[in-house]
Amino acid sequence: MARMKFLCDAERCIECNSCVTACKNENEVPWGVNRRRVVVLGDGEPGEKSISVACMHCTDAPCAAVCPVDCFYTTDDGIVLHDKDLCIGCGYCFYACPFGAPQYPQQQAFGVRGKMDKCTFCAGGPLADNSDAEYTKYGRNRISEGKLPLCAEMCATKALIAGDGDTIADIYRERVLQRGTRPQTWGWETAYPTG
Amino acid sequence: MATHKITTGRVRSKRVRQMTQTLALVLVCAMVLPLTGYLFPETQSVTAQAQQATGDANQRSEFWRVVREGGAGYSSVVSSVANPETNTLYNITGQNWRQIRNGLIANYGGWFLFGVVIAIVLFYALRGRIDLTEPESGERVQRWGFWERSLHWYTASLFIALTVTGLSLLFGRALLIPLLGPEGFSFWAGLSINIHNTLGPFFVLGPILMFIFWVRHNLPTAVDVAWFFKGGGIIGKAHPSAGKLNGGEKVWFWIVILLGVGAVSFSGFALIGWVQEYFGVEFTRSYAQYMHILHSVSALLWIAVFFGHVYIGTIGSEGSLDAMTRGHVSKEWAKQHHDLWYDEVKDAEESSASPASSSETESTA
Ligand code: HEM
Ligand code: SF4
Ligand code: SF4
Numbered sequence: 001m002a003r004m005k006f007l008c009d010a011e012r013c014i015e016c017n018s019c020v021t022a023c024k025n026e027n028e029v030p031w032g033v034n035r036r037r038v039v040v041l042g043d044g045e046p047g048e049k050s051i052s053v054a055c056m057h058c059t060d061a062p063c064a065a066v067c068p069v070d071c072f073y074t075t076d077d078g079i080v081l082h083d084k085d086l087c088i089g090c091g092y093c094f095y096a097c098p099f100g101a102p103q104y105p106q107q108q109a110f111g112v113r114g115k116m117d118k119c120t121f122c123a124g125g126p127l128a129d130n131s132d133a134e135y136t137k138y139g140r141n142r143i144s145e146g147k148l149p150l151c152a153e154m155c156a157t158k159a160l161i162a163g164d165g166d167t168i169a170d171i172y173r174e175r176v177l178q179r180g181t182r183p184q185t186w187g188w189e190t191a192y193p194t195g
Numbered sequence: 196m197a198t199h200k201i202t203t204g205r206v207r208s209k210r211v212r213q214m215t216q217t218l219a220l221v222l223v224c225a226m227v228l229p230l231t232g233y234l235f236p237e238t239q240s241v242t243a244q245a246q247q248a249t250g251d252a253n254q255r256s257e258f259w260r261v262v263r264e265g266g267a268g269y270s271s272v273v274s275s276v277a278n279p280e281t282n283t284l285y286n287i288t289g290q291n292w293r294q295i296r297n298g299l300i301a302n303y304g305g306w307f308l309f310g311v312v313i314a315i316v317l318f319y320a321l322r323g324r325i326d327l328t329e330p331e332s333g334e335r336v337q338r339w340g341f342w343e344r345s346l347h348w349y350t351a352s353l354f355i356a357l358t359v360t361g362l363s364l365l366f367g368r369a370l371l372i373p374l375l376g377p378e379g380f381s382f383w384a385g386l387s388i389n390i391h392n393t394l395g396p397f398f399v400l401g402p403i404l405m406f407i408f409w410v411r412h413n414l415p416t417a418v419d420v421a422w423f424f425k426g427g428g429i430i431g432k433a434h435p436s437a438g439k440l441n442g443g444e445k446v447w448f449w450i451v452i453l454l455g456v457g458a459v460s461f462s463g464f465a466l467i468g469w470v471q472e473y474f475g476v477e478f479t480r481s482y483a484q485y486m487h488i489l490h491s492v493s494a495l496l497w498i499a500v501f502f503g504h505v506y507i508g509t510i511g512s513e514g515s516l517d518a519m520t521r522g523h524v525s526k527e528w529a530k531q532h533h534d535l536w537y538d539e540v541k542d543a544e545e546s547s548a549s550p551a552s553s554s555e556t557e558s559t560a
Contacts, residue, residue: 020272037272039284041262049258053284062293068364069381070372086381088388090364092296095483096289100280112389112468184259190287 002164003078004121004143006152007172008052008186011179012159015040015050019151019160023054026122026150027139030105035119036151052151052160054119055080055101056191063093063102063118077143078165079121084137089113098190121162122149165192263287279477292484300488301365304495311499315506325429325512327527334526336540338518343408347519350401353394358498360387360394365491392467399460402451412440413448418535428532429507439536443507450500458493462486 015038023029023036036054057080064072064080071086072093082093091113094102105114124141127134134141142150152162161168169185176183262268267282280286339347363371364387372380419442422428425435427443435441440448464470465486471478508515514528529537 015271017271034272037270037281039268039270039282041258041266041268041284043269047255047258051284062289066293066296068368069384070368070377071381083377086377088381088385090384090388091483095480095487096293098285098287098289100283100286100480112392182255186259186262187285190263190285 003166004057004163005078005165005168005188005192006054006056006121006149007161007168007188009159009161009172009175010049010051010184010186011175011181012157013038013050013052014157014159016156018154018156019052022150022154023119026142027120028135029139030114030117033103033105033117035101035103035117051186052155053099053101053187054151055097055121056099056187057121058191059194062096062098066092066096068092073126075123077121077123079123079143081120081123081125081138082116082118083126084115084117085126087115089115091116093118099187119149122147165195280479286480288481288484292480292488295488296491300491300495301369304491305366305369308495308499308502311502315502319506319510322429324510327513327525328434328531329527331514331525331527335523336526336529336537337523338529339522341522344519344522346401346404346408350398350405353398353401354501356394357391357398358494358501360391361491361494362498363387364391395460395463395467396470399456399464402456402460405448406452406456409448412438413445415442415445418442419445429511434531434534436535437533438539439533441533447500447504450497454493454497454500458489459497462490462493466490 017038020034020036020038024034027035029035036052038050038052041049041051057074057078059078061072061074061080063082064070064074067082067087068090069086069088071083072080073082074080089104089112091104093116094100094104101118102116103118104116120138122140122142124130124134124144125138127137129144130141140150142148147153149162152160155161161171172183172185263285265283265286265288268284270282272281364384367380367384367387371383374380375383416438418436418438422435422437422442425431425433427441428434429443465476466483476482508519512532514525515532517528518524526537529540
């Protein structure tokens, strides 16, 4: 069984924001929400690095641990999803997530939060696979069609790679060996502390 | 004709002038505005922070250390409405908050409240009700007016609503999902959070008005200290002296004001969306986590003391509930629990000598 992970190679990411755009378009995410973002570290200075980040689909997910209505579940592929029909928009998953993944659509009157939205690894949600209802609430379910997340598929430099953890770790290791850099599997020690 | 041509020509040259000026302004802004970054040296880049921390040798690992500890970068993506932390890759404070919320608050906090209830039940079993030592003669003493009782029950009913809804959010996952099922509980939790966040701001009015109207009854005196040393008449069989309010009641009053308003209501307000908007606070994760911990820890402590308050006002002490429901108490209750206050009332009644004075008497049927 695959254990799906994201890996962003900071030596390759050029901050083109294609992943952000691809995700926004493929999943028709709610207004005001961007499930993926690119953060530039040391912008404009020598040694500048860019990293694309979204939900990392953590092994022992903090969001799931604090949710008062217990609406998260982890698929057989290790993808962390949630049920918007149960979510009450309390914001606790946002407090707990190390990567700033959970977001809320445009605030309603009196600053009330809507239902939480986050990256689904293009795996939809708990509704019937590829149904209209699933698409409207969670976006495209590419995983059920045997495809990988569109953000990684779109990445021109292949900085952002998605897929089975062992496979993408091998790809990355090979790169590191060839170019003689030190490995920097950004975010992995937080998201996947037990491997 | 000629004049017309001249005017259009003027208009055209004016337009050209405006356009060149605008262009120049845009160019100047484009060159100058980025420099304003130098005005704010505190918004340091990750690389600068890493350089400061070590020499150049370890800079690369330092770079990632700074990032891991929440060093901010730059993101052109405007993520989520009103999320000031889009530029931050990592915020590992959430892990600590998770531990505190699920461990200290939801787990130990639950056992703590359960323990308090057990302690009260045990106390009742051992000590029993504090009975009146003299039989009631039927003579009554006025204690709280209609307005004061309204204020008390306004505050109490909202307190209970906030406690039930707040505790549902905190313990519902463990206790209510098995009972109501995921859909049922989600419905109740959604209702709870909305009731809680709507009634909260109305609730605070109660303690604030109580402070204004009742603070004069609640200033501590030497009598209160002696009252505590004698166990308050709750522990043991002594009948220590007390004025209108005894030491224990004054402590409850100050808990309501300091813990209730100062900690619970303050942090509750701080977590509400429209309050944040109004005061323009940056809703960062650390802010939310601190306020949430302050709110739930202080709320649990307050609820624990509240249980004690309810016990002593109902089954714990004979005749006490009358004071807040009917507004008057028996003469015997007044003499036994608040002798100094009873004397005051009697003195006032005798000196004014009119029958319809502050302590109206009535016979119980
Ligand atoms: C001024 C009054 C109050 C306000 C404005 C207020 C507001 C809030 C808010 C905003 C939350 C967090 C919900 C969220 O994060 O979206 C909350 C949670 C909570 N409140 Fe209050 N509250 C107030 C009074 C009380 C009182 C009187 C109690 C009980 C004595 C209480 C107990 C709780 C509890 C137990 C939680 C849940 C914490 C958790 O689930 O981890 N609150 N309150
Ligand atoms: S990255 Fe955040 S939202 Fe995604 S699984 Fe981890 S804690 Fe949950
Ligand atoms: S916002 Fe929704 S998903 Fe997140 S913790 Fe609250 S109820 Fe759960």
